[in-house]
Amino acid sequence: MKIAAIASGSNGNCYYIENGDDAVLIDSGISAGQIVERMNRLGLTLSKLRGVFISHEHTDHIRGIDVLSRSYAIPVFMTEKTYEAYAGSIANERLSFFSPGNPVSLGNLSIHPFLKFHDAVEPCGFSISSGGKNVAVLTDIGLECENVIAHLRNADAVFLESNYDDDMLQAGDYAPHLKKRIASDVGHLSNTQAALLAVKHASPRLTHVFLSHLSGNNNTPEIALSTFYHFISQRKDLNPEVILTSREKESALVCLD
Ligand SMILES: [Zn+2]
Numbered sequence: 001m002k003i004a005a006i007a008s009g010s011n012g013n014c015y016y017i018e019n020g021d022d023a024v025l026i027d028s029g030i031s032a033g034q035i036v037e038r039m040n041r042l043g044l045t046l047s048k049l050r051g052v053f054i055s056h057e058h059t060d061h062i063r064g065i066d067v068l069s070r071s072y073a074i075p076v077f078m079t080e081k082t083y084e085a086y087a088g089s090i091a092n093e094r095l096s097f098f099s100p101g102n103p104v105s106l107g108n109l110s111i112h113p114f115l116k117f118h119d120a121v122e123p124c125g126f127s128i129s130s131g132g133k134n135v136a137v138l139t140d141i142g143l144e145c146e147n148v149i150a151h152l153r154n155a156d157a158v159f160l161e162s163n164y165d166d167d168m169l170q171a172g173d174y175a176p177h178l179k180k181r182i183a184s185d186v187g188h189l190s191n192t193q194a195a196l197l198a199v200k201h202a203s204p205r206l207t208h209v210f211l212s213h214l215s216g217n218n219n220t221p222e223i224a225l226s227t228f229y230h231f232i233s234q235r236k237d238l239n240p241e242v243i244l245t246s247r248e249k250e251s252a253l254v255c256l257d
């Protein structure tokens with residue numbers, strides 16, 4: 001499999017997962033033009049894309065889907081409730097609904113959506129399986145739940161939310177209700193929560209961790225990285241490659257072999 005973060009952060013998210021001739025995107029939270037441009041820089045074209053899966057209706061996950069789907073005739077998958085909450089519209093012939101817990105097969109990829117805790121109508125995480133490998137997309141999570149733990153445990157690679165540093169959030173100038181929302185059970189995972197999730201539940205098969213969905217105001221790449229390394233060193237049987245994702249540009253394209 002080949003995987004990359006096309007964009008990741010509180011301002012826009014899009015993740016690319018490919019095996020052979022088939023690929024999917026998880027989320028479309030930046031403009032269609034930016035998605036195409038960033039994919040092109042990685043040597044990727046839209047020709048392998050079998051669909052775009054939307055995790056939830058927040059703008060940073062859905063912003064570009066209308067134009068992307070319309071301009072390039074790409075199928076879109078989301079839950080019916082997410083679609084009802086979406087402010088835009090997708091043509092019927094390109095829209096499919098999935099149910100959390102029911103995997104969808106596209107080409108040689110199996111996409112398994114599952115419910116998670118977040119303040120959206122029906123927020124989903126995903127595991128994408130192909131050729132014996134599993135890639136988990138675990139962002140926008142207020143609280144670790146059985147679903148998140150189970151899919152992390154099976155993951156060879158994970159896009160793992162590392163949204164905020166506790167001290168930066170508390171000392172920052174966000175309004176109290178916003179601070180509370182971010183740190184709540186339906187908000188986001190902090191650097192420490194993300195690292196502890198991996199320490200407690202990742203299996204030795206985990207080879208790649210993409211630290212994802214970093215806040216632009218309440219985190220820095222350096223703090224996210226150092227926090228993760230600090231905790232993960234407790235697991236002597238784990239030695240994943242850790243990749244920082246960026247809101248500004250695509251990550252490297254990583255091969256899982
Ligand atoms: Zn969200």
Ligand SMILES: [Zn+2]
Pocket residue numbers: 009010013058060061140213
């Ligand atoms: Zn988000």
